[in-house]
Amino acid sequence: MAHTLLSVLVFLFFIRVSSAEPARDRAALLDFIAKTPHSGRLRWNSTESTCDWTGVTCDANRSSVITLRLPGVGLVGTVPAGTLSRLSSLRVLSLRSNRLSGALPTDFSSLASLRHLYLQENLLSGEFPQWIPKMVRLTRLDLSGNGFSGEIPFAVNNLTRLTGLFLQRNNFSGALPSIAIPTLNAFNVSDNHLNGSIPESLTVFPASSFAGNIQLCGGPLQPCNRPFFLSPSPAPASELVTKSRTGKLSTAAIVVIATAAAAMLSALLVMLIWCAVRRREEKGKPPKAPASVGARGMDPMGTASSSSKDMSSGVGEADRNRLVFVGEGGGYSFDLEDLLRASAEVLGKGSLGTSYKAVLEEGTTVVVKRLKDVAASRREFEGHLDALGRVADHINVLPLRAYYYSKDEKLVVYDHLPAGSLTAVLHGSRGSGRSLLDWDSRLRVALAAGRGLSHLHNSAKIPHGNIKASNILLRNDPSLAVVSDFGLTPLFSSAAQPPTHVAGYRAPEVIEIRRATFKSDVYSYGVLLLEILTGRAPNQTSIGSEEGIDLPRWVQSVVREEWTAEVFDAELMRYPGVEEEMVQLLQVAMACVATMPDSRPEISEVVRMIEDIVSRSEPLPSDDQRLPESA
Numbered sequence: 001m002a003h004t005l006l007s008v009l010v011f012l013f014f015i016r017v018s019s020a021e022p023a024r025d026r027a028a029l030l031d032f033i034a035k036t037p038h039s040g041r042l043r044w045n046s047t048e049s050t051c052d053w054t055g056v057t058c059d060a061n062r063s064s065v066i067t068l069r070l071p072g073v074g075l076v077g078t079v080p081a082g083t084l085s086r087l088s089s090l091r092v093l094s095l096r097s098n099r100l101s102g103a104l105p106t107d108f109s110s111l112a113s114l115r116h117l118y119l120q121e122n123l124l125s126g127e128f129p130q131w132i133p134k135m136v137r138l139t140r141l142d143l144s145g146n147g148f149s150g151e152i153p154f155a156v157n158n159l160t161r162l163t164g165l166f167l168q169r170n171n172f173s174g175a176l177p178s179i180a181i182p183t184l185n186a187f188n189v190s191d192n193h194l195n196g197s198i199p200e201s202l203t204v205f206p207a208s209s210f211a212g213n214i215q216l217c218g219g220p221l222q223p224c225n226r227p228f229f230l231s232p233s234p235a236p237a238s239e240l241v242t243k244s245r246t247g248k249l250s251t252a253a254i255v256v257i258a259t260a261a262a263a264m265l266s267a268l269l270v271m272l273i274w275c276a277v278r279r280r281e282e283k284g285k286p287p288k289a290p291a292s293v294g295a296r297g298m299d300p301m302g303t304a305s306s307s308s309k310d311m312s313s314g315v316g317e318a319d320r321n322r323l324v325f326v327g328e329g330g331g332y333s334f335d336l337e338d339l340l341r342a343s344a345e346v347l348g349k350g351s352l353g354t355s356y357k358a359v360l361e362e363g364t365t366v367v368v369k370r371l372k373d374v375a376a377s378r379r380e381f382e383g384h385l386d387a388l389g390r391v392a393d394h395i396n397v398l399p400l401r402a403y404y405y406s407k408d409e410k411l412v413v414y415d416h417l418p419a420g421s422l423t424a425v426l427h428g429s430r431g432s433g434r435s436l437l438d439w440d441s442r443l444r445v446a447l448a449a450g451r452g453l454s455h456l457h458n459s460a461k462i463p464h465g466n467i468k469a470s471n472i473l474l475r476n477d478p479s480l481a482v483v484s485d486f487g488l489t490p491l492f493s494s495a496a497q498p499p500t501h502v503a504g505y506r507a508p509e510v511i512e513i514r515r516a517t518f519k520s521d522v523y524s525y526g527v528l529l530l531e532i533l534t535g536r537a538p539n540q541t542s543i544g545s546e547e548g549i550d551l552p553r554w555v556q557s558v559v560r561e562e563w564t565a566e567v568f569d570a571e572l573m574r575y576p577g578v579e580e581e582m583v584q585l586l587q588v589a590m591a592c593v594a595t596m597p598d599s600r601p602e603i604s605e606v607v608r609m610i611e612d613i614v615s616r617s618e619p620l621p622s623d624d625q626r627l628p629e630s631a
C-alpha cells in the first residue's frame, strides 16, 4: 500500500514537473514557426513539451525558454514581428545559416536578457539594427555573411559586455567608429566597404579583421598618410604566378575549400594557392632604362600629379589576386600586394586607360596601366596577354611584364622609362625657349620606332594597333626608343567608337573594318613621321588655319602648293643642311599615309628607306647623340 502511495506520489510529481510548460513561450514559438517557411526536418511535436523540442531549452523549472538554436533548418523569408520577441527570458538566439531576409523586426528590442545573438549566414539586410545597442547584456553578436549596409553605429559602445563582434562579409560602409569595449576580444569587419582609417582602439586586432575593405587604412593595414597606388588589398596574401616563356607553370598547389550549409545556403570558396618560382634567370633581360633627360615636361598628357588617384575600385574582393608575370618577367619579384602599396602618379590618360608610374617600396619603378572598358572575357584576356608576353624581346619594343585580371580591374605592367614619351619632347616645352628634339635624334627615334613596329609585324605577326607619339618612349640614346602598348586593341569592344583623340593617327579604313591591321599601323606610323617632321600634333583640333583637317591632308595640300619647306617644324630650320633628309623622310611619310591600304609600303620597306636616309647622313660625334636637355 505504502509502495503504491509512493508510486502515485512520484508519478504525480513527475507529471507535475514534466507537464510544466512555458505556455507563453510555446505559443510564441508556434506562432513563429507557423509564419516562417522552413524545411521538413524541423518538427515540433505538439504532444511533446516545448522544452524538449529540437533547438529549444528551458530554464530549470521549465517556466520559460532560454535558448533557441535553429541553425540551418531552412528558415525562409523575413522574421515575423511579434513572435520570437515574446520569448522574454531568451538568452541565446541562433538563427544562423538559414535564408532569412529583409530587416529584423524592431520588437527584438524586448529580448532584454539576450546574451548571444547569432544571425550569420543569412540574407538579412537593412541598416545595423538600432535596437542592438540597447541589448546591453549582449556578449556575442554575429551578423556576418549577410547584406547589412550603412554605417556601423558608434552606439555599439553601449554593449559594454561584448566579447565578440562579427560583422564581416556584409555591405557596411563609411568609417569605422572608435569601438572601445574593454571586454572585446574577437572582432571582424573584413569584406565590407568601410573606408577611412582604423581607429586606435581597434588596432589591437589583426589585419585579417579588416581585410577586404579596400579603402580602409591604418593600424595593421598600410598607413593612411602616404599616396597609394591602389588601396590595401583585401587578400591577406596575394599569389604570384610566374609563367615561363613556354607557358609552363612551376609547382602549383590548389586548395579548394567548399562549404555548403544545410542544403540551403551554400557558399563555395575556392582558394588557389600557387607557389611559384619567382625569378627566372636574369639572362636575356633587356638593359635597364638609364636615367636620362630630366623628368621636366615628360608628362605626355600634362596630367602628372603627385597625388594618389583612387585606383581602388573593386580590385580583388571575390577574385583571388593574381599578378601574372609573362615572358621573362623582367626579373621582377614583386607581387600584387607590393603593387598595391606602391606610391603612384598619373603619367597619362590614354585611349585604352590611365597609366601610372608606381614606385614600389623596395625602389623598383614600373608603369601600370589600368585598362578601361575591356570587352574580352577573362579567358580571352589571359590568353591574349600570355601571347603578347611571348613576343620575343627586341631593343625597340617595350615588353609586357605582367597583367592582372579581376572583374572590376584589368592591369598591365611595363618597365618604366624615365625619359618619357615622344609627345613630351616634341610638344612638351614648345614656346618655352628650350630646344626640342634635334633633327638627328628625331630621325633615329623614327627609325627605332619603325624597327620596333617591324619586329611586331614580321617576327611576332601582330599589329600594334595604337601607334602614336605618346606610345613611343625614349631612352637617352634615341636609337633605343621603344614602341609601347602594342597589341592591346583586340581586348576592347570593336563596337565602341574609338576615342576621338586617337583619330588623328587612325587610318581611314579602320573606321569601317574596326580593327587594326599591318597596313593601318603603317598609316599611323606615317602620321607619326609627319608629326616628327612638322612638329604638329595630329590630334590638335585645327591644323594650319583650317578646322577639322587631318595632318596628312594638311601636309598634302601644302606640298601640292609647292610650299614644302613650310611644312617642316621651324625648330628644325636651325640645323643646317638637313633639309634634304627631311624631304626624303617626308616622302616616306606620304607613302605611308596613302588612303588605299594596298598603296602603303610594308613596314620593313619603310625601315629600309629610313636606314638609307640615316646612313647617308654623317654620323654625329657621340656627345651629340643624347637628347638635348636644355638650350
Ligand SMILES: *[C@@H]1O[C@H](CO)[C@@H](O)[C@H](O)[C@H]1NC(C)=O
Binding pocket: 043, 045, 046, 047, 048
Ligand atoms: C509525437 O510524439 C509522440 C510520442 O513520442 C508520438 O507518438 C507521435 O507520433 C509524435 N507525433 C508526431 C506528429 O510526430
Ligand SMILES: *[C@@H]1O[C@H](CO)[C@@H](O)[C@H](O)[C@H]1NC(C)=O
Binding pocket: 059, 060, 061, 062, 063
Ligand atoms: C522559475 O525560475 C525562475 C528563475 O529561474 C523564477 O523567477 C520563477 O519564479 C520560477 N518559477 C517557478 C514556478 O518556480
Ligand SMILES: *[C@@H]1O[C@H](CO)[C@@H](O)[C@H](O)[C@H]1NC(C)=O
Binding pocket: 130, 133, 134, 155, 158
Ligand atoms: C547608448 O548609451 C548612451 C548613454 O548611456 C545613451 O544616451 C544612448 O541613447 C545609448 N544609445 C543607444 C542606441 O542605445
Ligand SMILES: *[C@@H]1O[C@H](CO)[C@@H](O)[C@H](O)[C@H]1NC(C)=O
Binding pocket: 147, 149, 171, 173
Ligand atoms: C552594397 O551597397 C551598395 C551601395 O552602398 C549597393 O550598390 C550594392 O548593391 C550593395 N551590395 C549588396 C551585395 O547588397
Ligand SMILES: *[C@@H]1O[C@H](CO)[C@@H](O)[C@H](O)[C@H]1NC(C)=O
Binding pocket: 173, 174, 175, 195, 196, 215
Ligand atoms: C567613405 O564613404 C562614404 C560613403 O559610404 C563617403 O561619404 C565618405 O566621403 C567616404 N570617406 C572617405 C574618407 O573616403
Ligand SMILES: *[C@@H]1O[C@H](CO)[C@@H](O)[C@H](O)[C@H]1NC(C)=O
Binding pocket: 168, 169, 187, 188, 189, 190, 191, 206, 208, 209
Ligand atoms: C575575419 O573574417 C574573414 C572572412 O570570414 C576571415 O578570413 C578572417 O580570418 C577573419 N579574421 C579574424 C581575425 O577572425
